[in-house]
Amino acid sequence: MPHEPAPRWHSALTRLGGDHHVGRDAWADLETRYTEPHRRYHDLAHATAVAHDAEQLAADLPFHERAVVVLAAWAHDVVYDAVPGQDEQRSAEWLRHWLTRAGVADAHIDQAEALVLATAAHEAPEGDFAAAALLDADLAILGTPPAVYAAYVDNVRQEYARYPDDAWATGRAAVLESLLARPALYLTEAARSRWESAARRNLQAELTRCRGARGDHR
DSSP states (O other), X not given: OOOOOOHHHHHXXXXXXOOHHHHHHHHXXXXXXXXXXXXXXXXXXXXXXXXXXXXXXXXXXXXXXXXXXXXXXXXXXXXXXSOTTHHHHHHHHHHHHHHXXXXXXXXXXXXXXXXXXXXXXXXXXXXXXXXXXXXXXXXXXXXXXXHHHHXXXXXHHHHTTTSOHHHHHHHHHHHHHHXXXXXXXXXXXXXXXXXXXXXXXXXXXXXXXXXXXXXXOO
16 A cells, blocks of 8 residues: 655645545655665655755745645655766656646646756756745755764765765765855755855865865865
8 A cells, every 4th residue: 555645745736636546656656766775865855855945945936836846846856876867857757747647737747847857957047936946955955064964975975886986076076166166055045044154164074075085185
């Protein structure tokens, strides 16, 4: 028997006119995928946190847009094989499949798919407040206390265990440098106020460690 869908998943789907029974089946598949053994960070706890934060950040949007944001948040990492770009594409396809089966309107499905795809480059189209809410929620982990952030980094490293330490350090440093080069890590005022300062401290500290691992002391 499938587990009862999380309240946010159920309410978001039904607010968009989605069939409850299909929603239960979708949730069962989602839950199974997020509990795959290779996941260390991108698991059901992460999806739950992103759905919670995204809904809060999208509080000023119309109710149907908030529902789309929540569904996209739950589904944004539903396919995760540590293959950037491909994971997001397949997650978007997963969400489109289930929302179509549930009878959700095409316009809502199109928006939900676009939101999941936006998590690949982590860039929101100008004026897309729904995408801003989702992307900021996905990066909330960056602004957590140092011990929580360190656990996140360790878990992501385990997900990329197939890469040797030097390759990991080089690739991770490039990601950190790209993030730190942004004028702001977060797109919404609420997220900047809540997480920006702590996130920059965490990212800079990790970048220093990565450079040390590479023997690069810039």
